[in-house]
Amino acid sequence: MTTKITRELFDKVILPVYAPAQFIPVKGQGSRVWDQHGEDYIDFAGGIAVNALGHCHPRLVKALQEQSEKLWHVSNVFTNEPALTLAQKLIDNTFADRVFFANSGAEANEAAFKLARYYATEKYSPYKTKIISFYQSFHGRTFFTVSVGGQAKYSDGFGPKPADIVHVPFNNLDAVKAIIDDHTCAVVLEPVQGEGGLTSATPEFLHGVRELCDQYKALLIFDEVQCGMGRTGSLFTYQQYGITPDILTSAKALGGGFPISAMLTTNEIASVMHPGVHGTTYGGNPLACAVGCEAFDIINSPEVLEGVQQRRAIFIEKLEEINDQFKVFREYRGKGLLLGAELQPQFHDKARDFLNVATEFKVMILNAGTNVLRFTPSLIISENEIQEGMMRFAKAVEKVVNA
Numbered sequence: 001m002t003t004k005i006t007r008e009l010f011d012k013v014i015l016p017v018y019a020p021a022q023f024i025p026v027k028g029q030g031s032r033v034w035d036q037h038g039e040d041y042i043d044f045a046g047g048i049a050v051n052a053l054g055h056c057h058p059r060l061v062k063a064l065q066e067q068s069e070k071l072w073h074v075s076n077v078f079t080n081e082p083a084l085t086l087a088q089k090l091i092d093n094t095f096a097d098r099v100f101f102a103n104s105g106a107e108a109n110e111a112a113f114k115l116a117r118y119y120a121t122e123k124y125s126p127y128k129t130k131i132i133s134f135y136q137s138f139h140g141r142t143f144f145t146v147s148v149g150g151q152a153k154y155s156d157g158f159g160p161k162p163a164d165i166v167h168v169p170f171n172n173l174d175a176v177k178a179i180i181d182d183h184t185c186a187v188v189l190e191p192v193q194g195e196g197g198l199t200s201a202t203p204e205f206l207h208g209v210r211e212l213c214d215q216y217k218a219l220l221i222f223d224e225v226q227c228g229m230g231r232t233g234s235l236f237t238y239q240q241y242g243i244t245p246d247i248l249t250s251a252k253a254l255g256g257g258f259p260i261s262a263m264l265t266t267n268e269i270a271s272v273m274h275p276g277v278h279g280t281t282y283g284g285n286p287l288a289c290a291v292g293c294e295a296f297d298i299i300n301s302p303e304v305l306e307g308v309q310q311r312r313a314i315f316i317e318k319l320e321e322i323n324d325q326f327k328v329f330r331e332y333r334g335k336g337l338l339l340g341a342e343l344q345p346q347f348h349d350k351a352r353d354f355l356n357v358a359t360e361f362k363v364m365i366l367n368a369g370t371n372v373l374r375f376t377p378s379l380i381i382s383e384n385e386i387q388e389g390m391m392r393f394a395k396a397v398e399k400v401v402n403a
């Protein structure tokens, strides 16, 4: 007997840690997705900032098909050509000299935090272990990464947390000054806080944190899992600020939808590591890296990167039109196509309602917390797709407002 695959089945067979929409997507092309009944949706969610080139980009499909006929997996007991090629591309286009591949954002961050502690304890002192992080930050769901992340709702309830992690308000340099000391091994931040509500770091804050890290010999770690790989209009967001981190993590758009992540660092910091200190079976998997190489070449082109600001402008123009009618948004946040629309106070706590009703009108959006709607579409979404999606979204807004 074959099981009928329905949304109800999810509630029976999957661990109840998600509450997915009521339809099941079965096919995607560009910024359009179809469900089991052939209904089409405009995708402004992009798989939470993952599908930077939309669904089933022909060049990514070709790269995956070609690699799938050559070599799938060898483990890190052997290296492979796609991993080395992708590492070289990342190095050629960033501050970094060394790359560690993993499979998710959380794993890249786990590696980053372990590296920062290892470097500080090897090089300076076994007591140099303090990690400074920020409220509202998000770095993944492993126990170390939820503990470094600044949202108790993700980290509480699992027993004793890793020690020596402190949280201070984001964009508040005085708060960092007050807590940073010789025992600090790292300051960790997202240049644009994603899950926490699309708050961009101010240039003064980032420059100030960089100086403090230098002064106290602490490493500066940028989590660009969500805001990197073209999403804000440059390959990585730090490149818009005129400073460099010591460690950077990337995931999501790095594989254009195929799971892969990377931690980037310098030769000096990497020099403390040696075989056996850290690792993961699938890191640098040839399939993931082959797709990653193709995604990298497409995203890291003037055409795609310059298109990001143009598309943001169209999104904001359309949101403004909706706002003129319904007065729902207070301000627009984030950078590039990591775009947030903060709701007016009377709609606070209702972000999820907008998201649910949007799916009724066949458009996929996201929230970031309870007060901000989030749009993380394909970086190459067409103007027509934006127009059509926004027409659908306007109807959803009307329904929520009149509910």
Ligand SMILES: Cc1ncc(COP(=O)(O)O)c(C=O)c1O
Pocket: 048, 103, 104, 105, 106, 107, 109, 138, 139, 140, 141, 190, 194, 195, 223, 224, 225, 226, 227, 251, 252
């Ligand atoms: C900034 C940031 N870091 C880390 C993560 C965790 O990535 P993953 O879910 O791939 O483990 C996310 C996911 O949303 C993120 O936005």
